[in-house]
Amino acid sequence: MNKAICIQVASCFLRKFSNVVLASLLLGSIHANATVEDAIYRPAILSELGAKAFLTSADQVGNNLVAVGERGLILLSEDDGTSWRQVSSPVSVTLTEVQFFDDKNGYAIGHGGTVLRTINGGEDWQVQLNGRQLASDLLAQAEKNKDKEAIRQATFLVEDGPDKPFLDMLVLDAQHLIVVGAYGLALESKDAGKTWVSWMDRLENDFGLHLYSIRKQGERILVAGEQGFVTLSMDDGQSFTSIETPYEGSFFTAQLQGDSKIVLAGLRGTTLVSNDNGENWKHIKNPIHASILASFINADGQITMANQAGILLGLKADSLVPVTRKRLPPLTNVVEKSNGSVLALSIHGPVSIDVGDFK
Structure with a gap:
């Protein structure tokens, strides 16, 4: 992929940020394939400043919290986010997502086609995949299947280098995960990352649009990405149908509820809701036109979203409304x-938001 396209991609990363200042941070890490290639093999530097760094994702692991971020950072908290300690990481690329299946088994993904695995609650991590291995495996599969288009795409990945980030994933059990990312990357492993099967031919993504979010509810699997890309599977990922929406900008986060509700949010705060699996859509009013990068569904079924302006928004009827008093980065x-409280990740590290901070 040419450098102009790489710069366009950079505007979305370090966990899907779209402003120029943050994009410049990423450009420093992907301006040359050699830099990324070195980082996928170089362990992260241990630092006491990890809890103030650019963090991208976290997950609850039993009574502990695990967070990941820039330069391969992996942090653990054993006191509900009050203090954090860095653990060893085998890579120095930015990690974009961390998810656990149970108290022991979890995965982290990131730049350079990185997939890491832990089997002891996040204390130790091993590389299960990187960009070099990914390109080689995809080319071998394509040649075995004699698929000319797949061979062309895989050959490009081999020649272009290991600079393609993974951006989201589903961890379905201790060994089963699905990862999606830049340039339409979509892969599944059922053996903890030892072998991978491409999903790219299932998604009708001819232009290789970046895939930012993947969600599962029952047998429905939704994938959303740039330029309004949305595709839905009703059969547990065996086949997908492209969905048209009234917005052509990027969707950075999505949620599925019930049997037919889809919520999409992304660039400039645009939020859409469908109650019939994408047949019809309505725009949700949002008073803040900052990009929404993340969301979650709480125990009561309430959807909460986080944006670049440092504001948490609750989806209530046909509107998004600020739900916290606390000023955030x-x-x-x-x-x-x-415990029902919230951990927010920011450009300056983790921020705990107590129940009393909500309006």
Whole structure:
């Protein structure tokens, strides 16, 4: 892919940020394939400043919290987010997402086609996939299947280098995960990352649009991405149908509820809701035109979203409304903790939001 396209991609990363200042941080890490290639093999530097760094994702692991971020950072908290300690990471690329299936088994994904695995609650991590291995495996599969288009795409990945980020994933059990990312990357592993099967031919993504969000509810699987790309499977990922929406900008986060509700949110705060699996859509009023990068559904079924302006928004009827009193830095992600409070991830590290901080 040419450099002009790489710059366009950069405007969306470090966990899907779209402003120029944050994009410049990313450009420093992907301006040359050699830099990324070195980082996928180089362990992260241990630092006491990890809890103030650019963090992108977190997950509750039993009574602990695990967070990931720039330069391969992996942090653990054993006191509900009051303090954090860095653990060893085998890579120095930015990690974009972390998810656990249970108290022991979890995965982290990131730049350079990185997939990491832990089997002890986040204390230790091993590389399951990187961009070099990914390109080689895809080319081998394509040649085995004698698929000319797949061979062309895989050959490009081999020649272009390991600079393609993964951006979201589903962890379905201790060994089963699905990852999606830049340039239409979509892969599934059922053996903890030892082998991978491409989903790219299922998604009708001929232009290789970036895939930012993947969600599952029952047998429905939704994938959303740039330029209004949305596709839905009703059969657990065996086949997908492209969905048209009234918005052509990027969707950075999505949620599924019930049997037919879809919620999409993204660039400039645009939020859409469908109650019939994408047949019809309505725009949700949003008083703040900052990009929405993350969302979660709490135990009561309420959807909460986090935006670049440092504001948490609740979806109530046909509107988004601010739901916290606390002033926050620009947010990258948000997760509900086991006690009902919230952990927000930001460009300056994690921020705990107590129940009393909500309006």
